[in-house]
Amino acid sequence: MQKRWVEQEVTNQKAIQDLMQSLQVDEVLATLLVGRGITTFEDARCFFRPDLCHLHDPFLMADMEKAILRIEKAILAEEKILIYGDYDVDGTTSVALVYSFFRKYHKHLDYYIPDRYKEGYGISFQGIDYAAEHGYSLIIALDCGIKSVDKIDYANTLKIDFVICDHHTPGSILPDAIAVLDPKRADCDYPFKELSGCGIGFKLVQAYAQKNDIPFEEICCYLDLVAVSIASDIVPITGENRVLAWYGLKKLNESPCNGLAALIEISGKKQYTISDVVFMIGPRINAAGRIDDAKHSVSLLIADDDVAAKSQSLIINLKNSERKEFDSSITEQALAMLDNDPTQLNRKTTVVYDENWHKGVIGIVASRLTEKYYRPTIVLTKSNGHAAGSARSVLGFDLYEALSSCSDLLEQFGGHKYAAGLTIKPENIPALQQRFEDVVSQTIPAELLIQEISIDATIKLKDINGKLFRILNQFAPFGPMNLAPIFLTKNVKLNGNASIVGNNHLKLCICEEDSPAFECIGFNLGEHLSLVQRGQPFDICYTIEENVWKEKRSVQLNVKGIRSSADRTK
Structure with a gap:
């Protein structure tokens, strides 16, 4: 799947310089903090030292x-x-x-x-x-x-x-x-x-x-x-x-x-x-x-x-094992339904319905379809005489607002910007498919339909050291609005062999001219094997994590994207 590499721009240079001085950290770490809205020493203290006294009345x-x-x-x-x-x-x-x-x-x-x-x-x-x-x-x-x-x-x-x-x-x-x-x-x-x-x-x-x-x-x-x-x-x-x-x-x-x-x-x-x-x-x-x-x-x-x-x-x-079986089976059916329908090719939404699907897993299936086609998705099944559905969105698009524009077709709905549930009369599903497509097509920017990799900072491999790793660990817990920082390093080369492991995962070792070598794992990135084996420089974006294997600990790069350096647009 094509992905957009977006390098975040942090323009508050004064805050970066102030943090570098007050925290005694380098520009990369100061930039990461400012990008998270942390601009003062007190902000940083609260961020790195969470305290229950910070809870509100x-x-x-x-x-x-x-x-x-x-x-x-x-x-x-x-x-x-x-x-x-x-x-x-x-x-x-x-x-x-x-x-x-x-x-x-x-x-x-x-x-x-x-x-x-x-x-x-x-x-x-x-x-x-x-x-x-x-x-x-x-x-x-x-x-x-x-x-x-x-x-x-x-x-x-x-x-x-x-x-x-x-x-x-x-x-x-x-x-x-x-x-x-x-x-x-x-x-x-x-x-x-x-x-x-x-x-x-x-x-x-x-x-x-x-x-x-x-x-x-x-x-x-x-x-x-x-x-x-x-x-x-x-x-x-x-x-x-x-x-x-x-x-x-x-x-x-x-x-x-x-x-x-x-x-x-x-x-x-x-x-x-x-x-x-x-x-x-x-x-x-x-x-x-x-x-x-x-x-x-x-x-x-x-x-x-x-x-x-x-x-x-x-x-x-035991129930979770049953859930996995339903999840796998229904996802396969939904993917086949979409792949065999040529009208789906140029759509900006997915709305699928099957009265026999298990209601308990349609939210999971909606998430999987969103990952596959990267567009706002609704999955529906029959429930108590109506159709019950789960909806999922893509980064940056307000699904709840889109469903609000379809509310006259729905019996009820509720949820968040990125996930929602809804109930609809089965006879209204074709109208929902068209209305949802129209609403999304008219309101979603084209770039939001291409999955984004948000890059926090560009660094050299030689910048990855023990101090950086220790401080990055203190950024945790990671999650929405505080994701693990993603770094970009340009013009790296393969150091040794690259191979496919597991289910299409790319395992490789990389280096720069003046850096140590780093082991990497790229989940579901097996299609890039031939690119990294060409012997030409390539760019990677990644998070830095600890790998534990047989009680041996080492720093590993979790690769999120790979591109040829020659294809770089900037």
């Missing part, structure tokens, strides 16, 4: 006081409280966190996860009816509810109060709940807008603890759950999220809760990064709700002992 969030007062009233009156959450990783970690905290102080408490297939995403009428039938007078909704205006109105007729904790974009009307906690509310002055759903849940328990003189240390035990949600929900790892992720990963790697410890044992990996969570823990937690019942995930995450956790983890791992 939870009562800065609109309606937080109302939320805590209602929860305190319910606990004092011994009302029944239902913790309600979505069925994905963010939702289940949110429920596990809030339920685990409040069960220490209130015995009339349970949790509810909607059935993906019978109820769909978010708050459902069935869930509200369940609460009414079982005598719950307060529902704390997590990672959902911000657009459930009709559902909350219905709950009000049944004398059931709601406290909504959500992080999705609100609609024009807020639900008539007792409290609506969402930093994205237009009238919310909370300083950080990008918390995960579980992050909002953490702020809720932080506020309750703060109001009721509960030591902050008592809620720190839940930070591993917050880190898993931050990683899996792909929220920016900046500001408050960086602090929560840093301490959450520390908790995950040193003393995880019983449920996460069981998943870690199954995966076989000992130390986790954000990326490891995304690919090894998140999918397992998600699998329960995709294939069966997400309550299995909550049961795992709130397990009181390692025996119960082990039992639940085995169930979830």
